[in-house]
Amino acid sequence: MAPTNEHVRERLTGKFGDSLTEWGEPHGLLTFTAPREMNLKVLAFLHDEDDLAFRFLTDLTAVHYPDRTGEELCVVYHLHNLTANRRVRLKVHAPVAQPDVFTASMLFSAANWMERETYDFYGVNFIGHPNLKRVLNVDEMDYFPLRKEFPLEDQTRIDKDDEMFGRG
Amino acid sequence: MTDGSDRPQTTTMSDTNHIRLPEGSIGRTTTTLNLGPTHPAVHGVFQNILELDGERIVKTEATVGYIHRAFEKIAERRPLYQITTLTDRLNYCSAPINNMGWHLTCEKLLGIRTPKRVDYLRVIVMELARITDHLICTSIVGVDAGAFTGFLYVMQYRELVYEIYEEICGARLTTNMGRIGGFERDFPQAVWEKLERFLREYPKAQKELETLLVRNRIFYERTRGSGAISAERALNYGFTGPNLRAAGVDYDVRVHEPYCSYQDFDFRIPVGTTGDNHDRFMVRTEEIWQSLSIIEQAYRKIRDMKGAEAGVYHADVPEYYLPQKTDVYNKMEALIWHFKIVMGEVDIPAGEVYHAVEGGNGELGFYLISDGGRSPYRLHFRRPCFIYYQAYEEIVRGSMLSDAIITMSSLNLIAGEMDA
Amino acid sequence: MGRPVRFNIKEKSTRDWGINQASMPEGHMGEGFFATSFDKVVGLARKNSIWPLPFATSCCGIEFMATMASTYDLGRFGAERLGFTPRQCDLLMVMGTIAKKMGPVVRQVYLQMAEPRWVIAVGACASSGGIFDSYSVLQGIDQVVPVDVYVPGCPPRPEAIIDGVLRIQDLIHNDPLRRRNTEPYQALMQSYGIQ
Numbered sequence: 157m158a159p160t161n162e163h164v165r166e167r168l169t170g171k172f173g174d175s176l177t178e179w180g181e182p183h184g185l186l187t188f189t190a191p192r193e194m195n196l197k198v199l200a201f202l203h204d205e206d207d208l209a210f211r212f213l214t215d216l217t218a219v220h221y222p223d224r225t226g227e228e229l230c231v232v233y234h235l236h237n238l239t240a241n242r243r244v245r246l247k248v249h250a251p252v253a254q255p256d257v258f259t260a261s262m263l264f265s266a267a268n269w270m271e272r273e274t275y276d277f278y279g280v281n282f283i284g285h286p287n288l289k290r291v292l293n294v295d296e297m298d299y300f301p302l303r304k305e306f307p308l309e310d311q312t313r314i315d316k317d318d319e320m321f322g323r324g
Numbered sequence: 325m326t327d328g329s330d331r332p333q334t335t336t337m338s339d340t341n342h343i344r345l346p347e348g349s350i351g352r353t354t355t356t357l358n359l360g361p362t363h364p365a366v367h368g369v370f371q372n373i374l375e376l377d378g379e380r381i382v383k384t385e386a387t388v389g390y391i392h393r394a395f396e397k398i399a400e401r402r403p404l405y406q407i408t409t410l411t412d413r414l415n416y417c418s419a420p421i422n423n424m425g426w427h428l429t430c431e432k433l434l435g436i437r438t439p440k441r442v443d444y445l446r447v448i449v450m451e452l453a454r455i456t457d458h459l460i461c462t463s464i465v466g467v468d469a470g471a472f473t474g475f476l477y478v479m480q481y482r483e484l485v486y487e488i489y490e491e492i493c494g495a496r497l498t499t500n501m502g503r504i505g506g507f508e509r510d511f512p513q514a515v516w517e518k519l520e521r522f523l524r525e526y527p528k529a530q531k532e533l534e535t536l537l538v539r540n541r542i543f544y545e546r547t548r549g550s551g552a553i554s555a556e557r558a559l560n561y562g563f564t565g566p567n568l569r570a571a572g573v574d575y576d577v578r579v580h581e582p583y584c585s586y587q588d589f590d591f592r593i594p595v596g597t598t599g600d601n602h603d604r605f606m607v608r609t610e611e612i613w614q615s616l617s618i619i620e621q622a623y624r625k626i627r628d629m630k631g632a633e634a635g636v637y638h639a640d641v642p643e644y645y646l647p648q649k650t651d652v653y654n655k656m657e658a659l660i661w662h663f664k665i666v667m668g669e670v671d672i673p674a675g676e677v678y679h680a681v682e683g684g685n686g687e688l689g690f691y692l693i694s695d696g697g698r699s700p701y702r703l704h705f706r707r708p709c710f711i712y713y714q715a716y717e718e719i720v721r722g723s724m725l726s727d728a729i730i731t732m733s734s735l736n737l738i739a740g741e742m743d744a
Numbered sequence: 745m746g747r748p749v750r751f752n753i754k755e756k757s758t759r760d761w762g763i764n765q766a767s768m769p770e771g772h773m774g775e776g777f778f779a780t781s782f783d784k785v786v787g788l789a790r791k792n793s794i795w796p797l798p799f800a801t802s803c804c805g806i807e808f809m810a811t812m813a814s815t816y817d818l819g820r821f822g823a824e825r826l827g828f829t830p831r832q833c834d835l836l837m838v839m840g841t842i843a844k845k846m847g848p849v850v851r852q853v854y855l856q857m858a859e860p861r862w863v864i865a866v867g868a869c870a871s872s873g874g875i876f877d878s879y880s881v882l883q884g885i886d887q888v889v890p891v892d893v894y895v896p897g898c899p900p901r902p903e904a905i906i907d908g909v910l911r912i913q914d915l916i917h918n919d920p921l922r923r924r925n926t927e928p929y930q931a932l933m934q935s936y937g938i939q
Contacts, residue, residue, distance in 0.1 A: 212559055215689055219701075234706075245678070290389075293880060294844060294845045391840070393876045397878060410875075476813055497807055498803055
């Protein structure tokens with residue numbers, strides 16, 4: 157039986173109750189938020205249950221919302237049930253002061269480098285990750301570039317003519 | 325060369341070169357070999373530090389990021405149509421697929437429906453791009469096994485496809501093709517003539533390439549059995565595309581979540597059994613034939629279109645698609661829309677969308693979050709190369725060095741897509 | 745119809761095609777021998793037998809593959825034998841974006857090349873960072889190695905890459921025999937911190 161969005165929502169609220177919040181279906185993709193201590197439990201539930209069977213991790217990334225104090229970093233998981241062709245999106249929030257989230261790399265090997273990339277860009281510390289180092293940027297970098305407070309360009313350049321860039 | 329040659333060398337390799345050897349590797353009995361970022365077999369810049377026991381690989385450690393260009397950060401500062409140029413440079417062997425995928429994502433967010441003819445034109449362009457991507461991969465697998473000639477035969481036909489792209493959008497490789505809502509101009513007659521020539525001549529060249537490689541004993545022995553991955557491990561590692569289909573799973577985004585009217589076309593998905601190099605090569609070769617069939621079907625459908633729909637090449641969305649110049653000079657609304665679009669003052673509706681297309685390497689996903697401003701709040705590319713390169717260590721452990729080289733090229737690792 | 749054609753309407757004769765015949769250097773000719781000074785001939789020989797090192801990182805690398813293939817054929821100009829080890833090569837062709845992580849690698853490869861060596865920066869990213877004005881991209885390889893010829897384009901057409909190689913050939917032809925001992929060259933190397 158193909159799990160529809162309502163069915164998935166029913167099963168999740170049946171198991172986890174009110175701890176799952178912010179339900180939505182933007183453009184048909186069921187999206188919900190879970191507290192960050194429970195992210196592995198929710199992922200394992202979606203993976204193991206045979207009528208849900210979300211056994212393919214499509215994507216793992218993060219978003220920085222500096223305005224949501226106390227939960228600035230949002231780790232987003234996209235899961236896919238290949239046989240029934242259903243997708244679901246799980247969001248987990250973490251404060252920027254202590255951005256610890258449990259790693260999903262034991263459950264999905266695909267999460268290994270995706271979490272390294274998320275750490276590299278946002279500084280999310282994945283607890284239990286086998287090799288949490290920077291993957292795309294240079295290892296000596298000491299800040300997390302994709303957070304909103306950091307600029308895009310390299311600030312140490314001296315050869316740019318600000319007049320030409322409209323900043324003079 | 326920089327040190328005086330009279331002084332004895334007491335520094336280790338890891339000091340003078342910028343290579344970080346794994347801890348304690350100097351004292352081991354295995355050889356540490358740096359398959360570095362600059363290497364002829366490494367097509368693109370990524371590094372693998374291999375530990376070899378003789379000729380067998382015991383462990384590898386991969387380093388990527390040598391071409392990290394911060395696309396996702398750049399995208400937060402650009403209006404939507406300027407991000408198309410960034411998407412070109414993801415999988416640069418099949419840039420039109422990335423462009424179309426991005427336009428489809430924007431259209432999903434903005435709620436635009438494109439007319440059928442636009443869809444069919446997009447399908448033609450995307451399948452041509454898929455053919456060029458698979459051509460490069462299959463011929464480079466041949467080159468790495470020692471067969472250089474096939475590559476030269478095939479590059480000639482890539483030139484023909486480049487000419488088709490030039491007629492459509494003006495550029496050969498980084499095409500920046502199409503607009504949100506369709507194409508910037510209708511395909512000129514030269515495109516159809518060149519496409520017919522391609523459809524006539526290319527199958528013979530592909531057959532010639534196949535006679536060189538497919539039943540070639542040497543090539544078969546080199547590729548069969550090496551670089552295998554099982555379907556369960558492939559799914560766990562997030563494989564998609566030809567690499568997953570070679571392992572036996574028939575997942576193709578074009579069939580499972582059809583976009584761009586792919587449901588109107590009749591094609592098959594080739595699937596392998598063991599996921600080794602030979603299966604990957606055969607899956608890509610067969611996909612080239614399926615793409616040729618799709619292009620012929622799309623071309624026939626476009627030729628059969630009559631009347632009003634036969635000249636349509638874009639959707640009617642004045643907010644995002646530049647109006648015709650004659651309207652800009654004569655009508656007030658068109659002038660205002662032109663100004664707003666060019667100056668980047670069009671607000672995108674808030675929302676979040678994830679859209680995936682079948683790229684040359686698998687499911688290329690675009691996760692776009694907009695907060696109502698003029699540029700995306702967050703744009704993330706789900707890049708198949710990055711995700712399946714993690715599995716390289718597991719695939720290659722225990723195999724010979726030369727098999728590892730062929731595995732690397734048959735996985736079709738494109739550095740631009742890996743690092744973004 | 746469109747606007748009338750304004751350029752390129754005068755018929756060019758073969759004299760204007762820019763085809764040059766290499767003239768014989770000055771020297772003393774006799775029965776079965778020709779004596780000239782060394783430096784006049786060495787440039788001619790060197791420029792038609794360049795061994796390039798294609799340092800292809802991204803999209804420009806694919807255009808280079810098209811240049812080496814049969815339609816545009818860089819091998820016509822003598823640059824048929826590509827080497828991938830800097831120890832054997834004359835011309836370092838940097839094609840594609842160089843990130844800051846890759847900068848030391850480019851420098852290391854340049855240092856490993858033996859004199860005489862030339863560098864050509866192919867593409868906008870290698871020349872100046874290109875469209876990627878971001879924190880992780882080196883804004884031009886001339887930050888780390890001295891460059892002889894820049895080829896603009898994103899990616900440059902194969903004809904443009906061939907044009908760049910022809911400019912390098914001009915440089916090689918007109919080079920004094922021991923460029924590395926001349927003052928300006930040594931000053932340039934000093935400014936890059938290369939001995």
